Amino acid sequence: xxxxxxxxxxxxxxxxxxxxxxxxxxxxxxxxxxxxxxxxxxxxxxxxxxxxxxxxxxxxxxxxxxxxxxxxxxxxxxxxxxxxxxxxxxxxxxxxxxxxxxxxxxxxxxxxxxxxxxxxxxxxxxxxxxxxxxxxx
Amino acid sequence: xxxxxxxxxxxxxxxxxxxxxxxxxxxxxxxxxxxxxxxxxxxxxxxxxxxxxxxxxxxxxxxxxxxxxxxxxxxxxxxxxxxxxxxxxxxxxxxxxxxxxxxxxxxxxxxxxxxxxxxxxxxxxxxxxxxxxxxxx
Amino acid sequence: xxxxxxxxxxxxxxxxxxxxxxxxxxxxxxxxxxxxxxxxxxxxxxxxxxxxxxxxxxxxxxxxxxxxxxxxxxxxxxxxxxxxxxxxxxxxxxxxxxxxxxxxxxxxxxxxxxxxxxxxxxxxxxxxxxxxxxxxx
Amino acid sequence: xxxxxxxxxxxxxxxxxxxxxxxxxxxxxxxxxxxxxxxxxxxxxxxxxxxxxxxxxxxxxxxxxxxxxxxxxxxxxxxxxxxxxxxxxxxxxxxxxxxxxxxxxxxxxxxxxxxxxxxxxxxxxxxxxxxxxxxxx
Numbered sequence: 001x002x003x004x005x006x007x008x009x010x011x012x013x014x015x016x017x018x019x020x021x022x023x024x025x026x027x028x029x030x031x032x033x034x035x036x037x038x039x040x041x042x043x044x045x046x047x048x049x050x051x052x053x054x055x056x057x058x059x060x061x062x063x064x065x066x067x068x069x070x071x072x073x074x075x076x077x078x079x080x081x082x083x084x085x086x087x088x089x090x091x092x093x094x095x096x097x098x099x100x101x102x103x104x105x106x107x108x109x110x111x112x113x114x115x116x117x118x119x120x121x122x123x124x125x126x127x128x129x130x131x132x133x134x135x136x137x
Numbered sequence: 138x139x140x141x142x143x144x145x146x147x148x149x150x151x152x153x154x155x156x157x158x159x160x161x162x163x164x165x166x167x168x169x170x171x172x173x174x175x176x177x178x179x180x181x182x183x184x185x186x187x188x189x190x191x192x193x194x195x196x197x198x199x200x201x202x203x204x205x206x207x208x209x210x211x212x213x214x215x216x217x218x219x220x221x222x223x224x225x226x227x228x229x230x231x232x233x234x235x236x237x238x239x240x241x242x243x244x245x246x247x248x249x250x251x252x253x254x255x256x257x258x259x260x261x262x263x264x265x266x267x268x269x270x271x272x273x274x
Numbered sequence: 275x276x277x278x279x280x281x282x283x284x285x286x287x288x289x290x291x292x293x294x295x296x297x298x299x300x301x302x303x304x305x306x307x308x309x310x311x312x313x314x315x316x317x318x319x320x321x322x323x324x325x326x327x328x329x330x331x332x333x334x335x336x337x338x339x340x341x342x343x344x345x346x347x348x349x350x351x352x353x354x355x356x357x358x359x360x361x362x363x364x365x366x367x368x369x370x371x372x373x374x375x376x377x378x379x380x381x382x383x384x385x386x387x388x389x390x391x392x393x394x395x396x397x398x399x400x401x402x403x404x405x406x407x408x409x410x411x
Numbered sequence: 412x413x414x415x416x417x418x419x420x421x422x423x424x425x426x427x428x429x430x431x432x433x434x435x436x437x438x439x440x441x442x443x444x445x446x447x448x449x450x451x452x453x454x455x456x457x458x459x460x461x462x463x464x465x466x467x468x469x470x471x472x473x474x475x476x477x478x479x480x481x482x483x484x485x486x487x488x489x490x491x492x493x494x495x496x497x498x499x500x501x502x503x504x505x506x507x508x509x510x511x512x513x514x515x516x517x518x519x520x521x522x523x524x525x526x527x528x529x530x531x532x533x534x535x536x537x538x539x540x541x542x543x544x545x546x547x548x
Contacts, residue, residue: 015175016168018294025290026472027438031153038152061437067474157429163335164301198300204337289449290442305427312426
């Protein structure tokens with residue numbers, strides 16, 4: 001487990017997230033993690049995605065891993081907990097765990113490997129010192 | 138404007154709702170209305186979709202109309218207001234208006250025409266008296 | 275029915291289009307029409323969306339109407355037929371019909387009202403003569 | 412690399428797959444793999460998902476890993492190649508690679524770990540001999 005701060009975002013399941021199995025569709029869990037990160041970038045780290053874009057920077061997913069434990073269903077609320085696991089030269093690894101609000105049980109967990117890119121050049125970018133500092137809480 | 142009660146549901150925009158124009162994707166507005174109706178069926182009318190399904194009934198969209206006024210963007214919160222506009226023999230017409238929470242301005246408005254169906258037969262079903270009563274508030 | 279040309283695009287149903295009712299999700303029909311228009315702009319009218327963007331122009335949906343006749347299911351292929359119904363000063367009205375390839379039956383039909391906008395100003399734009407000509411086939 | 416057969420499915424990018432970065436949205440790659448598997452189950456292995464469901468069986472994702480190499484954009488066509496990597500007692504591991512049709516370059520690759528479940532009990536199910544045989548080509 002990471003020594004960096006863990007943050008939590010509440011994501012209500014929407015009917016359009018449900019698939020033919022009457023569960024939240026697999027690929028939607030990635031979208032829930034993305035939504036949680038956007039929320040936490042702004043609310044918890046104090047640097048919203050917009051602030052990155054204004055500096056000509058953006059984050060892209062290099063790799064991700066997800067393990068499914070239990071389904072979420074219509075009416076459920078997801079609690080998405082994320083934490084920085086490691087800060088590298090050009091990217092960060094973010095661990096996540098998705099819990100079902102009603103019983104606190106783990107729904108899914110895994111990680112995302114994000115690379116910082118310069119939007120103009122489309123190339124990986126060394127993480128600026130102030131960004132590394134913001135993410136080191 | 139309908140004489141039936143109007144209810145409101147708050148839907149935060151998620152990053153996966155945003156399209157290449159950096160606005161909420163057109164077809165997602167229908168999904169926001171659907172999410173609002175599911176919420177309001179349970180919370181405001183006291184008869185959740187599950188209660189219909191348990192009685193072998195379901196609602197299907199027969200037709201819909203939507204008018205777009207302004208875009209919603211990442212970080213915005215949609216307020217989805219709906220009201221029954223008319224109750225027919227086999228269905229209901231639901232009016233909606235989507236507002237941007239930050240300024241209260243109208244984002245989109247329109248209506249959905251829903252038909253009640255018997256799930257087993259897949260055929261329109263006369264609206265039972267108790268359902269009509271529930272929707273007449 | 276329009277006097278302008280009708281074009282057809284084949285769209286295979288994907289598993290992520292299916293919702294809890296085991297049908298193609300309502301709002302996906304709009305996405306099928308959008309996909310058909312993008313295909314037809316390039317393939318049939320000879321002016322792809324990119325060519326509009328390069329001229330600083332884009333199309334936005336002002337209003338849409340859709341009527342559902344029959345469901346599409348997993349394994350089905352949608353045939354999306356569209357035609358310009360009318361060309362106005364700032365926009366075009368596009369009629370569509372979605373058919374199920376296997377039996378040729380109508381799945382849904384309706385129309386989209388698109389407005390041409392100047393991307394920089396975000397304002398409606400008078401349709402240039404050459405664009406009107408391209409769409410008048 | 413697996414010693415089992417590799418199969419390929421062609422998936423055209425749709426406009427609703429594109430996100431605010433004007434690339435195919437990350438989570439859509441999982442949906443492309445899912446679409447490819449459904450196609451290949453029917454077309455290449457001769458046992459469509461429906462045939463599993465008729466026997467009271469279904470496949471669920473237990474875990475997945477994906478590595479992103481290059482983006483796909485509007486107008487691109489994805490070639491999704493999959494192969495069984497291993498057949499276990501209750502599941503199969505499927506490797507995939509997504510290529511861009513135009514240049515044959517790798518867009519993404521990874522694997523999915525699927526578990527066979529008994530729909531009625533919602534529990535893992537030992538893979539029947541005939542299913543193992545079908546997947547052993």
